[in-house]
Amino acid sequence: MSVTQPQVLLVEDEPAQREVLAYNLEAEGMAVQRAENGEEALLLVAENTPDLVILDWMMPLMSGIEVCRQLKTREDTRHIPIIMLSARSEEVDTVRGLETGADDYIVKPYSMRELMARVRTQLRRTRPAASGRALTYEDITLDPERHRVSRAEQEVKLGPTEYRLLVTLLEKPGRVLSRDQLLDHVWGRNIYVDTRTVDVHIARLRKALTKHGGSDPIRTIRGAGYALG
Template identity: 55%
Template sequence: MRPLIQIVEDDEALEALLAYNLEKEGYKISVANDGEEALLQISEKTPDLIILDWMLPKIAGIEVCRRLRARTETKNIPIIILTARADETDKIRGLDTGADDYLTKPFSITELKARIRAVLRRIRPALVDEIVKYHDLEIDRVTHRVKRGGAEIHLGPTEFRLLNHLIQHPGRVFSREQLLDAVWGSDVYVEARTVDVHVGRLRKAINIPGCTDLIRTVRASGYSLDANN
C-alpha cells in the first residue's frame, strides 16, 4: 500500500518538482494550490502525510495546520511545513501550531525525502516498516506472511491488502466506501457488500481459537482493527 502525500503549494514549478520526485519515490500524490482547496481535499481523502507551504492564497498554511490539528479525524496526520521564513520565531510558531517538521526554502529534494521517511518512521511506522505488529498479530509486507500468536495464517491477496490497510490505522473506523477506495482502488467498480464478504473472510482467518476478535464492526459506520473490541 503506497502512502498518500498531500502537497499544498501555490508555486506551480515547485509543486510539479515535488510531485515528480515523490511519485518516483513510490508515494501516491494529491495536489492543492491554496489552503481552502487543501482542507476540502483532505476532508474527502485523508492523506498519510502533508507537505504544507506557509504562504498560501485564501487560507495561510499555518492556519490550515491549526484547523487540521483541531479536528479529531486529522489531528494526527504528519505535517511538514515549507517556508521561505528563516527566523527562529517563525519556526517555533510553526512547530507550536502542530507541524511535525519544518523546512526552509530553498531546500534539496534529497533532504525533503529523508525528512518524510523520518517523520513517517517516527509517527506512522506501519507505513515504512516491512514487518508490522499489532497486539499479537504480525504482518510481513515483503513476503506477505501473516502470523497470530506465532502461528502462520494464510490470507488471500484481497484479505492481505485489507489487513495491511487496517493495521496502518489501528482503532480507526473505515466506511465500506473508504475501504473500497483504499483496497480495490477508485477506478474499479465493486459493490459495497463485497467489503463485508472479504472482512468476514479476514475475520475468520485471523481470529484463531483462544484469541481476541481483532476486527470491530461499527453499525452503520464500517470496520476497524481494534484489540479493545
Template identity: 55%
Template sequence: MTPFVLIVEDETSIATLLEYNLKREGFETGLAQDGDMALLMAEERVPDLILLDWMLPKLSGVEVARRLRRKDATKDVPIIMLSARGEEDDRVTGLDIGADDYLVKPFSMPELFARIRALLRRTQANVLSDAVVVGDLEIDTKAHRVARAGEDIHLGPTEFRLLEHFMRRPGQVFSREQLLDAVWGHDVYVEVRTVDVHIGRLRKALKMKDRKDPIRTVRSAGYALRVES
C-alpha cells in the same frame, strides 16, 4: 503499505512537481489547494505526513497547522511547512504552531525526501516496517506471514493487503471507497460491494474461538480494526 502524503499547495507548478516526485519515490498523494480543503481531506483520510504551504487561500498554513493540532485524529501527524519566508522569526513561528520541520523555498527534492523519511521513521515506524503487531495479530509483509495468538493464518492476496492496511492504522475507520483506493488502486474498477465480500473472507480466516472479531463494522461509515481484539 505505501505512506500517504497530503500536499497542501496552491501554486500549480509546485504542486505538480511535488506530486510527480512523491509518486516516483513510491508515495501515495492527495492534493489540497486551499486551507479549507486541507482540513476536509485530512479529516476524510488521515495522512501519514503533510506538506503544508504557508501562504494559502481561505486559511493560512499556520492556521491549518493550529487546527490540525487541536484534533485528536491529526494531532500527531508529521507536518513539514514549506515557505518562501526564510527569516528566523518565521521559522520559529512555524515550528511553534506545530510544524515538525520547516523548509524554505526553493528547496531540493533530495533534501525534502530525506526530511520526509526521517519524520516517518521517527513518528510512524509502522508505516515503514515489515512487521506489525496489533493486539493478538501479527503481520510480516516481507515473509508474507500472518498469525493470530501465535497461530499461523493463511490469507489470499487481497485479504492480506486489506489486513495490512487495517493493521498499519489500527482503530481508524475506512469507508468502502477508501479501502478500494488503498487496496485495489485508483485506476481499477471494482464494485463497492466487493469490499464486503473480502471483509467477510478476512473475518472467516481470522475467526478464533473465544476471541472477538478483529474487524469492526461502523454503521454508515465502514470498517476498522479493533485496537484490542
C-alpha cells in the same frame, strides 16, 4: 501482495513547484493528491485522509498556518503528520509553525533529497509497513518483508486484498476506518469498487484470522466502518 502506497497530500500554490514535488514523491512510490490552496486542501482531507501533508505556508485564500491549525485541532485529523514549507527563515517563524502543530519545518530553498528523507521519516510513524517494519496487534503479527501473517504463532493464509486490508487496519489500530477510506487505501482512488465489496473481504479476513481459534479482532461500527480492536 504489495503494501498499499503511502498517500501524500501536496498543498502548493506555485504550479511548477507543485509538479516538481509531485514528480519526486511519485518516484519514491507515493500516491500524490495535489491542492493549490488551503480551502481545496481541507476538502481533499475530508474526502480521503492522507498519510502525510506537505503544506506551503504562503498561499491565497487560506494560509498554510491556518490549514495546519484546523487539521491539528480536529480529532479525526490531528494524527496526520504535516511538513511545512516556507521561505520564512527567521527562528520566530519556525517556532510559530511548529507551535501551530507542524511536525517538521523546512525553509525554502531546500534540497529535494533532504525533503524526501524527511518525508520518509514522517511516514515511518504512520505507515511502518511501507518501510518494512513488522506490525503486531495482540497475538497477530504481519511481516511485510516476507509477506507473512501469523496469529498465536500459527501461519494465516490471506489473499492479496485481505492482506492489504490487514496492513491498513494494523497501521491504525483502534481507529475507525469508513468503507470509503478502506476502498481508497486498499483498492486505490482511481478504481471503482462497490462499498459492499469491502464487507465481503472483511468477512474473508475475519474467517482467516479466526480459523485456528481466538476471538474476532475486527469491530464493526454500525454506520461508520471497521476498526481493529
